[in-house]
Amino acid sequence: MIEVKGVTKKFGRKQVLKGISFTAEKGEITCLIGINGVGKTTIMNAIMALTPINNGQILINGEEIHKGSYEKITFIPDAITMLPQMKISDAMQFMDDFYDCWNQKRADEMLGFFKLDKNERISSLSKGNTAKVNLLLGLAMDVDYVLMDEPFSGIDIFSREQIAEVFTSHLIEDRGVIITTHEINDIEHLIDKAILLNEGVVLKEFNTEEIRENEGKSVIDVMREVYQS
Amino acid sequence: MNVNFNNRDPVYIQVIRHFKEQIATGSLEPGEEISSRRELANKLKINPNTAQRAYKEMEEQRLIYTERNLPSRITKDEQVLKAVREELILQAVDSFITSVRSINVPLEEVLDLVKENYEKHCDE
Numbered sequence: 001m002i003e004v005k006g007v008t009k010k011f012g013r014k015q016v017l018k019g020i021s022f023t024a025e026k027g028e029i030t031c032l033i034g035i036n037g038v039g040k041t042t043i044m045n046a047i048m049a050l051t052p053i054n055n056g057q058i059l060i061n062g063e064e065i066h067k068g069s070y071e072k073i074t075f076i077p078d079a080i081t082m083l084p085q086m087k088i089s090d091a092m093q094f095m096d097d098f099y100d101c102w103n104q105k106r107a108d109e110m111l112g113f114f115k116l117d118k119n120e121r122i123s124s125l126s127k128g129n130t131a132k133v134n135l136l137l138g139l140a141m142d143v144d145y146v147l148m149d150e151p152f153s154g155i156d157i158f159s160r161e162q163i164a165e166v167f168t169s170h171l172i173e174d175r176g177v178i179i180t181t182h183e184i185n186d187i188e189h190l191i192d193k194a195i196l197l198n199e200g201v202v203l204k205e206f207n208t209e210e211i212r213e214n215e216g217k218s219v220i221d222v223m224r225e226v227y228q229s
Numbered sequence: 230m231n232v233n234f235n236n237r238d239p240v241y242i243q244v245i246r247h248f249k250e251q252i253a254t255g256s257l258e259p260g261e262e263i264s265s266r267r268e269l270a271n272k273l274k275i276n277p278n279t280a281q282r283a284y285k286e287m288e289e290q291r292l293i294y295t296e297r298n299l300p301s302r303i304t305k306d307e308q309v310l311k312a313v314r315e316e317l318i319l320q321a322v323d324s325f326i327t328s329v330r331s332i333n334v335p336l337e338e339v340l341d342l343v344k345e346n347y348e349k350h351c352d353e
Contacts, residue, residue, distance in 0.1 A: 027278070029276065105315065168274055168276070169271055170267060189234055189274065189275045190275065212239040216237050217237060218237050218350045221236075221237070228334070
């Protein structure tokens, strides 16, 4: 389980996170929802300890993040971090050299799944294929938790469908996934839990099947209530 | 397989309904092997935990059965199969009644129209 407890974060005078708390279970897909600028990416960076937090605590399987945690959790940012002149195969080799948990077999399988050519250079990839390579590099690691920042943002419908397919496949297995999005339509039926954020606070945290079962509401119904009241 | 799920009913209940429809129409036969939970999630584009939940419920309702580690199968229990068929027919009739009632049609007229058009549908 990932536990985020009362996390606050200031950038200069701007309070970006104002006491965020939520949990994300292994074997579940947890979705952080909110319009741009509510602190979704900052939360991701905070979980990965890529940015120091001012207050609060973040635990992964009951422990604070340490060097060894990076073999248990990975972050897939919304833009590719590999050098543009690298081929896909170079990027894969880089990951293999850098991480013990790199799973070459799964990486090759994902190349096939996404129909990518490993000799293609990062610089010549379309937006959709860049997103797929990015996802491949993260998901080919044998980690317990995967954080994804806006994996569906700004790409074509067919790439979005293919990426959505990843969530229902064995590529996710029993891992815990945290995903951020500002568009819920594509993934409404794929997620277990939704966390609605606004201006650095959690407005509501709920299980999507439970809200449908107990209140007969769609995720969007709840978002309307929460954001427009 | 393309199923249009609505956003307001629990997905696992919609999955069960989908299976019941397939059983009643005969596209799934008694004793037929069904997809694994993961395959189903993938085919229907739903959360694997939801597929798991749907299978668990269907097992409890004895719609499907699983022997040891073998793939699950559709029930062969006549009672259960009969109940599924009756349930679906009743649901269809109920929704039909709701629609015609709202237009205030007398029962006799509705029955005549049903008889007339039921045959037409068969001919098509």
